[in-house]
Amino acid sequence: MATINKFEDIRSWQNARELVRMVYHAIKQNDFAKDFELRGQITDAAGSVMHNIAEGFDAGSDNEFIRFLGYARRSASETQSQLYIALDQGYLSEERFQEIYDKANLIKRQINALIAYLHTSRSKQVSESPTAYQIDLPNNLGQKHE
Numbered sequence: 001m002a003t004i005n006k007f008e009d010i011r012s013w014q015n016a017r018e019l020v021r022m023v024y025h026a027i028k029q030n031d032f033a034k035d036f037e038l039r040g041q042i043t044d045a046a047g048s049v050m051h052n053i054a055e056g057f058d059a060g061s062d063n064e065f066i067r068f069l070g071y072a073r074r075s076a077s078e079t080q081s082q083l084y085i086a087l088d089q090g091y092l093s094e095e096r097f098q099e100i101y102d103k104a105n106l107i108k109r110q111i112n113a114l115i116a117y118l119h120t121s122r123s124k125q126v127s128e129s130p131t132a133y134q135i136d137l138p139n140n141l142g143q144k145h146e
Contacts, residue, residue: 007057012110016050016072019103023079026100032091042082048075049107062118069118073111076104 007013023046026032027039049072056068080101087097 004057007054010053010057010114012072012107012114013050013053013057015103015107015110016046016053016076019076019079019100019107020046020050022100022103026086026092026096030091031089032086035089035091038082038085038089038091042079042086045075045078045082048072049079049104053111066115066118069111069115073108076108076111080104 002009004010020043023042027043032039052068052072052075056065056072059065059068083092083097083101083104086092087094092100
């Protein structure tokens with residue numbers, strides 16, 4: 001079992017952080033750097049993925065955590081949609097598009113697994129304290145399944 005004591009321990013948050021890095025690297029390239037509106041939208045959406053996971057972790061209840069995980073999942077989808085605009089405008093290569101898109105898909109799968117786990121484990125392995133959760137997760141939770 002993996003123990004999660006802080007949001008930084010959550011694999012989906014770690015991958016969301018990497019997604020943000022990937023997006024910020026991409027927006028610095030070529031004409032993408034000049035499209036201020038799309039740059040702002042895609043960085044906001046990608047950042048929202050990691051921020052909602054963190055905020056939900058400290059929300060104080062399973063239901064609130066699940067709600068914020070849903071927001072994070074939707075922000076990952078929003079990021080993917082904006083990637084299509086960047087691709088269609090020639091700001092990204094097919095390979096770079098796919099790499100970032102796949103990272104967002106991985107995050108969504110991990111979020112779905114965490115939501116499912118929270119639904120099934122209510123009060124079995126999740127204990128609340130006034131400031132944070134401690135969650136004991138199986139080691140393979142949220143890893144890519146083929």
